[in-house]
Amino acid sequence: MQIKQYLFLVFIFCSIFYSIFYSSISHADTQDSIQQSFLTFTDSDGNILYELDLKTSSQAGQSNQWIVRWNHSVTGITVSDYYYWDGQNMLLTDSHTPAFDAGLGHIPGRGTLLSDGQSGYYIFDIDEHVPNNSYALRVGSLKVNHRIIHNGNTYSLSEVAERQRVIISVTTK
Numbered sequence: 001m002q003i004k005q006y007l008f009l010v011f012i013f014c015s016i017f018y019s020i021f022y023s024s025i026s027h028a029d030t031q032d033s034i035q036q037s038f039l040t041f042t043d044s045d046g047n048i049l050y051e052l053d054l055k056t057s058s059q060a061g062q063s064n065q066w067i068v069r070w071n072h073s074v075t076g077i078t079v080s081d082y083y084y085w086d087g088q089n090m091l092l093t094d095s096h097t098p099a100f101d102a103g104l105g106h107i108p109g110r111g112t113l114l115s116d117g118q119s120g121y122y123i124f125d126i127d128e129h130v131p132n133n134s135y136a137l138r139v140g141s142l143k144v145n146h147r148i149i150h151n152g153n154t155y156s157l158s159e160v161a162e163r164q165r166v167i168i169s170v171t172t173k
Helices: 002-033 157-161
Strands: 037-043 048-054 065-071 078-085 090-097 112-115 121-124 134-138 147-150 153-156 165-172
Touching: 037 147, 037 157, 048 147, 048 157, 147 157, 153 157
Parallel strands: none
Antiparallel strands: 037 048, 037 165, 065 078, 065 147, 078 090, 090 121, 112 121, 134 165, 147 153
């Protein structure tokens, strides 16, 4: 009986040691193979204006969601477009506007239009893939104040690239 108990304990010890050792090697290999994603803002000369760390929702810390916000150039209302990085695709998920002023509105079949309860509108479930995970934005004046909100921080594009073309893209390294 004692030999069986001894063999059982040796088996348990070896199993625990193997699982810890294998887990640490497996985890290290996984960490090395993970490509990190960044939300990158580049000017027309290729200079990086901002580079924000994106992580998948399963990773602690940084968020894989951001908002592009600006003030309408005519009426001054604040418009917000909500984006999400799913690990492979940049998606425009939702939008909010206090009014349908010039150039703003809802395209039937593209998301669900709902009132925000304050005479404005939310467009939910747009879920539109951004081609090549990149698009060009003509940044407005300081009055327009194109800005990015990510993880509670605000990054003004108008302060660093007023009236310039900026490429917004997700890159991996």
